[in-house]
Amino acid sequence: MNLFSVIIVGIIAGWIASKVMKSKAGLWAYLGLGVVGAIVGGWISGLLTGVNLVGAINLTSILVSALGAILVIFIYRLITKNR
Secondary structure, three states, rough: OOOHHHHHHHHHHHHHHHHHHOOOOHHHHHHHHHHHHHHHHHHHHHHHHOOOOOOOOHHHHHHHHHHHHOOOOOHHHHOOOOO
C-alpha cells in the first residue's frame, strides 16, 4: 500500500473506530488510529487467514483497519483506566 492509500484508509478507519468507540478525536488522531489499526488488523488477519487483507483502498482494507483501530482503542482504555 502506498503512502496515499495508507493516509486515506487510515483517516476513514480511524473515523469509523472513533464513532464506534465514542471517542472524540481530531484528524491527526483519526489518522494515527487508522494507521495503527491497519497494522494491527493486517497482522491479525494474516494470522487468522494466512493473507494480509489490508493492501489497497477498498472496503475490506477499511473494515479490517477499523477493527484493528477499535481493538487499539479498547486496549488503550483498559491500560489507562486504572491510572
